[in-house]
Amino acid sequence: MNIMDPQAATRARIADAAEALFRQIGYQKTAVAxxxxxxxxxxxxxxxxFPSKSAINEAITHRLLDIVGSELEALATGEGSAAQRxxxxxxxxxxxxxxxxxxxxxxxxxxxxxxTEHWGVIEGFLARVLAIWEGLLxxxxxxGEFRALDPAKTAMTFKQCLMLWxxxxxxxxxxxxxxxCEELEAQQQAALDLLLAGIAK
Numbered sequence: 001m002n003i004m005d006p007q008a009a010t011r012a013r014i015a016d017a018a019e020a021l022f023r024q025i026g027y028q029k030t031a032v033a034x035x036x037x038x039x040x041x042x043x044x045x046x047x048x049x050f051p052s053k054s055a056i057n058e059a060i061t062h063r064l065l066d067i068v069g070s071e072l073e074a075l076a077t078g079e080g081s082a083a084q085r086x087x088x089x090x091x092x093x094x095x096x097x098x099x100x101x102x103x104x105x106x107x108x109x110x111x112x113x114x115x116t117e118h119w120g121v122i123e124g125f126l127a128r129v130l131a132i133w134e135g136l137l138x139x140x141x142x143x144g145e146f147r148a149l150d151p152a153k154t155a156m157t158f159k160q161c162l163m164l165w166x167x168x169x170x171x172x173x174x175x176x177x178x179x180x181c182e183e184l185e186a187q188q189q190a191a192l193d194l195l196l197a198g199i200a201k
Contacts, residue, residue: 011049014039015063018056027057027110054117061114065125068096076132082140083196089132090158094165094188098181111168130155137199147201154199161195162188
């Protein structure tokens, strides 16, 4: 049985309390004192584990993105052709963005802050997605499913072409202009049809 280190357990408890408050009252309105109260400890004690509210945000963002990354990796190693699995990962990426950051609108400020203050966390996650897509593209080429291509460059092209459905700020703009999640998903599938047709052997 794995026993969590006491310090790690306390950090996780603080992050859990902070995430709950971010979802309830919003990132901007949550103070470290609120997080400390929810954990039945003093603000000074919270600062022993996190130097700032921004650092708590970073930990929560990393945790949320790690969950999404694990889901994408599971889809990438699942059943189906390389094209089917690539499509499935792109769709899941979009759906999780909508679920995590827009169905609960109070989380959007947290994401915006993370993109401004903790780009390294975001960049690390995007590198993970690119590695998943690169692997699927390489697999598709080896199986004769895709034409000869550079998997790394093509994965980056997929990322750029699918930016609208993966970038929280762009998604927020689209959803704020009255476009529905279903409309955007259909449009993403059309874009994937075009991309996958372009690399098919």
